[in-house]
Amino acid sequence: MLKFVKRHKLLSFIIVLLLAFGVLTALRWNIWFYNPPETPYEVGKTPQWVHLTFGNGNENSRYVSWMCGEEPYEAKVELVNLEKGDTSVVWAAGEDFQSRAGKAAYYSAKLNDLEPNSVYAYRVSVENQASEWYQFRTYTASRDRFSFLYVGDVQDTIKGQTNRLLKEAFRRNPDAEFLVCGGDLTERPTHQYWQETFDGLDSICQYKPLLNVTGNHDYLKGVIAELEMRFPLIFSYFLDSKVGDNMVYTMTYGNAQFFVLDSNREFFYLWTQRSWLKDKLSQSTAKWKILVIHHPLYSIKGNNLIQKWMFNGLVQEYGVDLVLQGHEHAYARRTTKNDDGTQTTPVYTISHCSPKNYLIDFDDDFDKFGISSRYYQTVHVSRDTLSLATYEVYGHTLYDSLNIVKQDSMPARIDDYGKNIKEYLEYTPPSDRSKYRKFQQRIEEYKKKHPERV
Numbered sequence: 044m045l046k047f048v049k050r051h052k053l054l055s056f057i058i059v060l061l062l063a064f065g066v067l068t069a070l071r072w073n074i075w076f077y078n079p080p081e082t083p084y085e086v087g088k089t090p091q092w093v094h095l096t097f098g099n100g101n102e103n104s105r106y107v108s109w110m111c112g113e114e115p116y117e118a119k120v121e122l123v124n125l126e127k128g129d130t131s132v133v134w135a136a137g138e139d140f141q142s143r144a145g146k147a148a149y150y151s152a153k154l155n156d157l158e159p160n161s162v163y164a165y166r167v168s169v170e171n172q173a174s175e176w177y178q179f180r181t182y183t184a185s186r187d188r189f190s191f192l193y194v195g196d197v198q199d200t201i202k203g204q205t206n207r208l209l210k211e212a213f214r215r216n217p218d219a220e221f222l223v224c225g226g227d228l229t230e231r232p233t234h235q236y237w238q239e240t241f242d243g244l245d246s247i248c249q250y251k252p253l254l255n256v257t258g259n260h261d262y263l264k265g266v267i268a269e270l271e272m273r274f275p276l277i278f279s280y281f282l283d284s285k286v287g288d289n290m291v292y293t294m295t296y297g298n299a300q301f302f303v304l305d306s307n308r309e310f311f312y313l314w315t316q317r318s319w320l321k322d323k324l325s326q327s328t329a330k331w332k333i334l335v336i337h338h339p340l341y342s343i344k345g346n347n348l349i350q351k352w353m354f355n356g357l358v359q360e361y362g363v364d365l366v367l368q369g370h371e372h373a374y375a376r377r378t379t380k381n382d383d384g385t386q387t388t389p390v391y392t393i394s395h396c397s398p399k400n401y402l403i404d405f406d407d408d409f410d411k412f413g414i415s416s417r418y419y420q421t422v423h424v425s426r427d428t429l430s431l432a433t434y435e436v437y438g439h440t441l442y443d444s445l446n447i448v449k450q451d452s453m454p455a456r457i458d459d460y461g462k463n464i465k466e467y468l469e470y471t472p473p474s475d476r477s478k479y480r481k482f483q484q485r486i487e488e489y490k491k492k493h494p495e496r497v
């Protein structure tokens with residue numbers, strides 16, 4: 044009799060669990076599984092989406108990628124070293140990709156063994172259809188001073204403001220040598236949103252290399268998320284650097300080394316990436332180690348425990364200085380604290396440059412938050428100092444600032460200037476729904492707890 048009651052209870056529990064899972068799946072169906080359809084498209088026979096990325100050679104390698112027509116034909120880059128006047132031709136590899144509603148040919152040319160500290164002009168062509176001329180420059184390798192810009196998720200709406208905002212950011216930081224994006228550069232994997240991405244990057248990405256990582260919006264949703272081949276065909280450094288199906292990449296630039304992970308994958312893929320990261324970090328002799336990953340290792344939404352468990356121990360053990368992250372559509376900065384409370388590395392930042400803002404938690408372990416705006420960051424490496432500055436993108440006002448100082452064999456020191464900059468935490472709930480009211484409540488509680496920050 045007792046056995047029967049126990050079995051009955053267990054059966055009831057399983058049925059309730061299955062029902063609860065069914066209700067949750069129904070409620071979250073669109074968020075977990077729905078892919079907005081792609082509108083049919085045709086690609087013209089002139090080169091489009093021309094952009095510069097880094098290569099897999101060394102600091103002085105660049106890849107140029109573009110799209111043109113539906114079938115791959117003979118394609119090339121004409122490259123002119125403007126210092127020497129030498130012109131060379133680099134043949135491109137072409138591959139067609141059928142997406143859900145159209146087809147296009149994607150090209151990539153590897154510009155390896157470029158002369159350091161030189162200015163180059165280039166144009167791309169497919170058969171006799173050529174692009175306009177662009178130019179870029181290379182720098183002396185292994186130097187100890189350089190700077191770049193970083194943006195988290197961009198995910199702009201169609202006809203959005205990204206191009207205006209990024210052009211202004213580069214105008215104010217003309218020495219920035221490249222742009223890093225922490226994933227979700229594109230709202231959804233459709234031709235129309237990719238077009239928006241390249242409209243947003245126009246007159247920037249043809250001149251300054253773009254280093255992008257994968258975000259969840261780059262994937263087609265499903266029980267197992269799927270990254271279209273279009274992504275690595277566009278960011279073609281992944282074609283050479285990926286490990287299995289893992290979009291990982293590393294690059295040494297000046298006295299820094301960048302490590303790029305694909306945090307969107309399932310457990311066993313992340314495990315492979317963990318081994319890759321451990322291997323690369325243990326071999327690194329770079330003074331500055333910078334990790335770029337889409338999902339924050341310390342979440343401000345209570346998520347990403349698997350990513351944290353996989354990677355954060357390595358980040359701490361191998362002395363990563365800066366972790367640039369996105370995904371959670373707010374600004375947050377967290378320094379590591381020693382036992383006596385002094386700040387040290389790793390420094391973690393979450394940032395975004397998207398019109399969408401998310402509702403976050405205000406965890407006490409973070410030093411600073413920002414909501415209801417969009418941001419970009421500048422990173423200046425100057426000998427033994429790495430300076431991180433965050434700007435609010437509309438007014439280009441300084442929002443956060445710190446230096447990481449590493450002198451000789453001393454432990455890293457943080458000079459935190461950002462704590463003296465007031466946080467912007469104004470929020471207007473879009474409706475009376477309880478999740479918005481609760482968020483407003485959390486903001487008020489945070490303001491009361493940290494009056495010195497706001």
Ligand SMILES: [Fe+2]
Pocket residue numbers: 196227258259260337369370371
């Ligand atoms: Fe994301």
